[in-house]
Amino acid sequence: MAASQAFDWRMPVALRFGSGCSGTLADELGQSRALVLAFEPAGPLGLRAAWTAGLGARLLDWVTVPEGLSTLALARQLSARTWPLLTAQPGAVLLALGGGSVLDLAKLLRSVPAEGGFEAVAAALRGTAPWPPLHHAPLWLVPTTAGTGSEVTRWATLWDTDGPVAVKRSFDEPWGFAERAFVDPVLTLSAPAALTRDTALDSFAHALEALWNRHANPVSDALAVQAARRVRAHLAGVLEAPSQLPGREQLALAALEAGLAFAQTRTALAHALSYALTLEQGVPHGLAVAAWLPTACRLAAGRDARVDAALEAVFGVKALAAPAALQQWLQGLGVPCDPADHGVSDAEARVHAALASARGRNFIGAPA
Numbered sequence: 001m002a003a004s005q006a007f008d009w010r011m012p013v014a015l016r017f018g019s020g021c022s023g024t025l026a027d028e029l030g031q032s033r034a035l036v037l038a039f040e041p042a043g044p045l046g047l048r049a050a051w052t053a054g055l056g057a058r059l060l061d062w063v064t065v066p067e068g069l070s071t072l073a074l075a076r077q078l079s080a081r082t083w084p085l086l087t088a089q090p091g092a093v094l095l096a097l098g099g100g101s102v103l104d105l106a107k108l109l110r111s112v113p114a115e116g117g118f119e120a121v122a123a124a125l126r127g128t129a130p131w132p133p134l135h136h137a138p139l140w141l142v143p144t145t146a147g148t149g150s151e152v153t154r155w156a157t158l159w160d161t162d163g164p165v166a167v168k169r170s171f172d173e174p175w176g177f178a179e180r181a182f183v184d185p186v187l188t189l190s191a192p193a194a195l196t197r198d199t200a201l202d203s204f205a206h207a208l209e210a211l212w213n214r215h216a217n218p219v220s221d222a223l224a225v226q227a228a229r230r231v232r233a234h235l236a237g238v239l240e241a242p243s244q245l246p247g248r249e250q251l252a253l254a255a256l257e258a259g260l261a262f263a264q265t266r267t268a269l270a271h272a273l274s275y276a277l278t279l280e281q282g283v284p285h286g287l288a289v290a291a292w293l294p295t296a297c298r299l300a301a302g303r304d305a306r307v308d309a310a311l312e313a314v315f316g317v318k319a320l321a322a323p324a325a326l327q328q329w330l331q332g333l334g335v336p337c338d339p340a341d342h343g344v345s346d347a348e349a350r351v352h353a354a355l356a357s358a359r360g361r362n363f364i365g366a367p368a
């Protein structure tokens with residue numbers, strides 16, 4: 001299947017990219033007030049002090065998000081503090097600073113229900129009720145990792161840990177898009193090695209999943225190939241010299257390119273397969289997706305001339321040799337790249353089931 005030459009492209013997020021660009025935020029706000037939702041390290045890193053000084057009287061509140069997964073329980077707890085403020089200050093910007101979990105939480109918290117409180121929102125997330133009428137506060141996102149692409153997508157994941165078994169809940173709505181995003185590679189300098197590697201693998205996976213995707217188009221292909229090549233070229237160097245800004249800039253750019261591509265195509269087979277590893281074994285998202293990438297690559301290669309050309313451009317070998325090249329690269333980074341490495345003994349059955357899922361059906365190798 002060739003990528004369609006006729007396609008839609010929707011990207012309403014106004015982007016600013018560049019080292020130091022988050023420093024322009026306070027000016028950009030003008031007279032608007034801001035409620036900051038920030039990752040925990042913002043305090044020790046000095047970001048809280050700098051932003052608090054920059055925002056001055058415009059800062060409504062500084063809400064710290066504890067490290068860990070974005071859960072419904074956490075959103076419920078934070079909403080008790082953020083929603084009254086956003087309701088009392090119409091027009092105030094919800095400004096989120098952090099990794100994908102913080103940005104995803106912010107996408108939900110910017111939406112204040114007119115009635116029913118948090119439980120009405122929770123019911124909609126669980127799919128048991130339609131969304132209540134929502135008021136959406138302006139949302140500005142400032143990622144501190146080079147990975148999720150959350151700053152340019154309209155979806156978010158929240159883990160529902162209220163019941164005896166944790167369940168992944170996602171929403172994918174037009175109001176999930178932020179108004180603005182500031183991608184500042186300087187903010188990624190503080191990311192520890194494992195986080196740097198795992199988030200880079202996530203953006204690499206977003207690029208590949210955008211390529212072997214039924215919704216690909218020539219523009220998403222160009223961005224995805226570029227993103228994947230960039231991660232391959234620069235990740236090892238950044239892990240060796242994490243304080244060097246040029247490499248960090250390349251990974252941040254790659255994450256943004258991959259984000260822009262998969263914001264249009266969405267994810268595919270490797271993501272569909274990854275969630276069980278995260279849910280059942282706590283494997284970080286980037287590692288969980290990476291474990292399934294060679295499997296998906298083997299199923300994708302040799303099937304479609306467009307995808308084969310893209311794989312050749314990414315890996316510099318013939319498409320049928322791409323899965324081995326991918327595996328070799330992951331092994332060189334010390335990344336387990338076989339589901340069996342995580343104790344999975346029923347990979348084939350899992351692939352079969354995943355191909356029938358919503359994400360799996362995006363995969364070019366899924367049955368039509």
Ligand SMILES: [Fe+2]
Pocket residue numbers: 148202205206271285289
């Ligand atoms: Fe991902």
